[in-house]
Amino acid sequence: MSAEKPRRTRAEQRRETEDRILAAARATFAELGYERTTIRGVASTAGVNAGLVMHYFGSKEELFSRAAMLPEEELPVGHPAEALLTSLRRRLDDEPVASLVVLRSMLTHAEASGEFRVAAAAWLDRVGAAIPAADAELRAGLISAIINGVVLDRYLLKLSSLADAPADDILALLRPCFESLAGESG
Amino acid sequence: MSAEKPRRTRAEQRRETEDRILAAARATFAELGYERTTIRGVASTAGVNAGLVMHYFGSKEELFSRAAMLPEEELPVGHPAEALLTSLRRRLDDEPVASLVVLRSMLTHAEASGEFRVAAAAWLDRVGAAIPAADAELRAGLISAIINGVVLDRYLLKLSSLADAPADDILALLRPCFESLAGESG
DNA sequence: CGGTTCGGTCAACGCCCGTACAATGAATCG
């Protein structure tokens, strides 16, 4: 008869609610971009009041920052071309949403994404360092452009030829490109 | 001392003002995307009152439609790979703004851009028809993705390695990719 | 010349947004 422990302690509840808000925010930012995403909308998807979102995250900017935080992407080791193909496969299969939050929102809200520009630059440096060529930097940039372009056409523009294709086919056709750009032959 | 002909007839004046508004709209849509572009902003850039923009174009949607209208892009003839490289060079040099209006706004306002999805599909069909391979459609889609990715990284994300590079270098590095994808060797 | 068209301005509307803040009630703690 003594009072049972409440199924959820306050801390647990808090964490769960915050996670629900973040998940809703990620999905909405990815689908609508920064501008069209509203705090009320995110709150409603998460099943809470809009004021709560503000209370927890302070501002829309901050909510976006938290929602867009990505785990540090580690580059697979090995021949650069193979490593990059693996990296692309991950982005095609594993979690398109994570990529989309950043990509779409960098486009709709460039100022909010200064941090991600930095992350992208770091990624480029690492790739460039693995490419044995004088113009390694440009080659890395082009590989990044291809990856971004594929994600863009497949998930954002949803152009049919790419949206419907199996990831394997895409990777197979792209392999010669990556090898050429990664300077595998030299 | 008879009344001189006014320097500009009403029709001329109208056309010039409309053009000025369209130019301002194109620049603003390309730079800010659909959502962040405001009619007041476009009007102010064009040096007119916001009401006039509404009066001439009816709505923001319609203004966007008119601003984003592109000349039908004709594909250069010849080996598909060379033709596509030429097409990319045009987009890199000639008029980045025109590409950007469509690209950026398709991303920020997908619904407004159904028409351009159609145009993109037609372009893909034409490219696909020129590629002698069973998976021509996918190959065309990948080429389109590469072109979009390069424009994206260079002009929208402004990633340094691509933004600073001469167009010639980009094309030189991309040539093997296009040849491989366009099935030149088969 | 007088009436009409029409390029252009201005002020206002209703809406939705990000945000602020007071209120509430249940979990927590001494």
Added chain:
DNA sequence: CGATTCATTGTACGGGCGTTGACCGAACCG
């Protein structure tokens, strides 16, 4: 137990937006 924290709600405000319609004056036309 009473006091206090804190997750959560509801309400409200100020601002910017797309859009509207009344209005003005100069170009047009018979």
